[in-house]
Amino acid sequence: MSNQAGRVAGVCFLSVLVAALAQFNDPGSQWSALVLLGGCVAIGDLLMLRPSGRWPLPLSFVFVMVLVRAANTAEFAIVIASAFALLLVLRPADPLVGRFALTFSRLIGAACALAAYQLVLQAPADTAGIGVVMAALTLAGMVEIGIDDATWMIRKRRLSWAVDGRLADLALIASGVLMSVAYQGVGNANGMGLWAPLLFSIPLLAAWYAYERLDAIKRVHEQTIVALSVLPELAGLTIEGHAERVADLSVALGRELGVDRQDLDYLWNAALLHHIGYLCLDVSEGTDSLSSSEATEKGAEILRQAGHLAPVADLLAADGGGIGGQILRVASTYDELAWGENSGAQAALDALYSGPGFVYDTRVIDALERVVIHNSVPALS
Amino acid sequence: MNQRNSQTKLTTLCIGLAIVATSVAIALGVRGPLPALLPLLVFALLHAFAENQIALLPGELGSSAGVMLCMGAMVVFRGTDSYLGPMLVGVAGGLYLPHLLHGEWRKLLFNSSMFGLASLAGTFVFWAVVGDGEVAPRDLLVASLPAALAYSLVSVVLVSMAVALSTDRLFLSVLSVCGRELLAFYPFALLGVFLGQLYLEYGLVLVPLFVVPILVARQAFSAYVALKDQYESTVRILIGALEAKDPYTAGHAERVATFANYIGIELGIPAGRLERLRLAALMHDVGKLVVPNHLLNKPGKLTAEEFALVRKHEDVSVEILTKIDFLAPVAPSASSEAARLTPVADDRGQPIEPYIVAVADAFDAMTSTRAYRKALSQAVAFRELQQNAGKQFHPRVVDALISALTRRGEIYGQGHEQEIHHEDAPEGTTGSAGLGDLVMESARSELVR
Missing domain, CATH: 1.10.1760 (Arp2/3 complex 21 kDa subunit ARPC3)
Known part of the structure; x- marks a missing residue:
């Protein structure tokens, strides 16, 4: 300057x-x-x-x-x-x-x-x-x-x-x-x-x-949310780089499925912050972190306190309803499967497909397959 | 009693001002020529519009658009010698829609009369300086400064009177605050003079060209203000999450930010850096989010292992702040280690923010009740800070905090706690200062062992 x-x-x-x-x-x-x-x-x-x-x-x-x-x-x-x-x-x-x-x-x-x-x-x-x-x-x-x-x-x-x-x-x-x-x-x-x-x-x-x-405040805001997204990882609650990868993948899926720009923005924020609720609860007792709807609800509750993040909170809380919530859940699960131990892109896709249809929307999984296989979004070994 | 008294005075001021303005307007209308209708309508409408947009942003641009249009009117109505024209254009600026809708007639009367009289005062000065006959751009330039000065002088004095009455403050002290902005909008006044000249030469066609860029700038400003609010609430949810985890720290981040801000003002830190300091202070404990709840709220001594885990939060806080470019230079604020004054360190070239946050943090920790002890009194906390000034805390920062709080007459600590009282918390010794102080506690216990 x-x-x-x-x-x-x-x-x-x-x-x-x-x-x-x-x-x-x-x-x-x-x-x-x-x-x-x-x-x-x-x-x-x-x-x-x-x-x-x-x-x-x-x-x-x-x-x-x-x-x-x-x-x-x-x-x-x-x-x-x-x-x-x-x-x-x-x-x-x-x-x-x-x-x-x-x-x-x-x-x-x-x-x-x-x-x-x-x-x-x-x-x-x-x-x-x-x-x-x-x-x-x-x-x-x-x-x-x-x-x-x-x-x-x-x-x-x-x-x-x-x-x-x-x-x-x-x-x-x-x-x-x-x-x-x-x-x-x-x-x-x-x-x-x-x-x-x-x-x-x-x-x-x-x-x-x-x-x-x-422009400056927009950058500060984005960087703050990205910085916060690393917290669950630092607390040892998620695998490394999880939030950012899920955010990228969610936005790619959203684009593939024709989600509009504003909603893509919400999706990106929601993906980055989707584990924030875990920080407020004690999960050290060995609960299965993925199925803990309590933590998700807590996260949504926290986000809802800020008026402008209410749509983001809705995405987190969405129980199957809404394409955004579906995308988020598929992206998060895929990331944990694909980057977890002895797994890979194809195995993760197969696992998602074999899950019952009411858990993961097949439209979203199809989009995921297109994005992952053809555009190779996350470079997997 | 006092309240009602000042309200009555305020009402009297508004009515008196309105009577003065109306009688002046009537006198001008009877004695002098009436203004041409088209320019009157155009400028009055624009002025009303500009003042109605004002609520969108608190910046200087709002009032600037108003002064611009009044100055424009001064030029436009000069040819017909109608003082009433610029005055009525000024009056239109007082027609603020929310006031009209809520029937706040006092504010309506005051604002309309104020703008009208200010505009009239500017007009008198302007025409007196320009004189009769043809004008060159240079004459307009020369006349615009005293005219703008007269305009803002009248409006600042009247507004200061109203503010002094409604807030029960001394007129002169309000005047000295408002007076600082006396010529802040001069560039826009100059712009207004040329707007008037262009209107005389080309008529209406150029007016939209004039208005559009100003509206766009205003729209960008209000988008900025809105986003800034959003950012603020994003930071707040973070603090909400922290407090949900650790109820003992309710209000801690806010208070540390307040103290840091006081210290910053006391030390004369410029506004841009104050904002950064405030945010860093608000977020200095963000790393606590990674510490398991049961450790944060554990009333007894922590084991060495647990202690290491709790200590980790400062590194996390620093890491988080470092990821945000705006806050990165003051990221050490989140670390009690980095903010601890080593006796040899001098502050030259090193940002002072970490020391400020350290003192604010320690002061709030001492004056609040925690899981492991009750709040100390302010006097004890001050003494503790002073004793450690130069050793642990930056001496200038300690002095700044003490003088800022003394001057403001604010008292914190024992007997003045704002948060929930925790009756079962053990009485503490003077050394306890929050998590950062656990270092000392553990070191002490190790020595004893």
Whole structure:
């Protein structure tokens, strides 16, 4: 984080320096303003909006939207190229190929945004009304985001048109249009110049900060639950790595059986915490830990105290009802069978199949067979 | 008696303020030009909307959106010289839906008048500084600072009066707290000035572009606040599980977190680290979950074997905290070993959190009743901490705890226990300080042998 702050400060310093030189060299030109906008592009690319369910969205797109209107094609090319060249140096942590690929996609995105804008508006279109200008800018922003989306899909080799987190796109495009219009002015209205990017990035920065905090707390929450899931293991109540494997397997089974995203999330939490109840009871008397419904009930009771974990508690308590509870029981039993002594994937599957149908749902066992045999989720010896 | 008295004063304040605001508004309406209807509606609606969203998040963003719209109105109505416009826009901010629904007319009156008068004060200053005629962006910039200052001065003074009356605190002390935020929202005030300018130049079309990013930021903030609450309750269930296992420790984690927080504030630890300290203190005993119940509640001496098992919990706690990146730097907080001050150790470069949790833990253990002894009095606990300061406990941390509790006038320990009393618990000696202290107990018994 402090590294990040250092880079942002560095870009600020560099662009102010270059802008001052440009101003000194030729006071009449708009180069100093363009250089500062280029600096904004570089800084904006270091700050990503990270709403959940969406790929990170760089703030640089907003400033590119200002530039498509403020600069002519040659100026645009020079400013954008140098901003992204600077970014090649500023991301030392990423592998070189990744950095070049990212820069390449950004350059294509910016070029297409410019082309889209100029398609609607012939270059210095001062006679156009504000409606047309706004339409052209919106189109430019959408093109840029679309190309970024396409890049991500190619990188992840996955088609995805998730609507989650698209509010961030809306905020980005709205800010870009506003900034661009206010920077240059439309028709007879005077532009605000550099005040526009400075001021109208405040809400975006607030959004960025909020998303960062959201991301951080989400990570802390996940890590806490993973850390807690290890407790039964440390107490010697389950085999090593049980909870995490069951969580992975449950989510894989849930996907296979078409469980939706929210329920997958509950399933993952429930799987990680499904032995938590054992910690509160004394099981040292040699009771069979698997059939101890008392401990399961205790666990559900504990989880239910936190309102947001109530659906997770239901999964734990589910007595055969609900596909989630079934998945959890099958995954947990399979894991204990497959990773226990002298056992293996096939033996565990056979054991599950030979159990009576009212104990384990055959749909789930079929899914398990598909997941384990074909995708080989847990690597078994 | 006192309560009713301050309530009456509060009512008087609300009514008085409303009368002042109404008469000013009427005077302005009669003497000056009436504001244009469309911008009035737009800005008033936006202001009411912004203030109604406020409850979602306690951050600064809520009030910022309000000041932004009032500043916008100051610019927009300048052309027609109508002071009534910005004032009415301000008044709209007081129309908070829950207050309307529950018939809390006092709050409605107060908020509407407060926002109206604040907005009016800002307008006076703003127009006086800008002067007549054409304005350049630079003039707007220059005028926005004193105008925002006037706006927030009026609102802070009025709010402080109301808070002082309703909470029976001194007006000046409330003012000094509220006053700190006087210019915290200046960037948004500046934003509002330019919103007004853009509205004058382009009309309504740009207003949605302005509102959308702010709404998105707000939505992200409220998602963050909600998730933070969820995290809090996840940690609470953990503590619930701990307490279900060991009823003697009911409330222990909470109290250790409270003491740790007091100490942290006393030592001037920044807010972000305070949060981390609080969580680490809450979770410092998490490893106890792996200790079998019958050992935790065993009233007599533990065998060496049992003792080793009980001791294991600290390692487990450290391991758990280490798995959480945010808490990893303070993970030693869960270990009495690491938090024990060795005479040569100095705290330079080493996080102080473990020492804080150690002192908070020891203090709570001494002042609560346990399976093996009854609670000690606060004075005895303080003395014990002071005697071991520099040897076992960090001296600065011990001093911080003592001065924090003394200043707050809070008393714990014998005669002040918050938990269930365990009458059958044996009277203890001063050395007993919870599980961590069992080390000393066992060492002592071994020496005797």
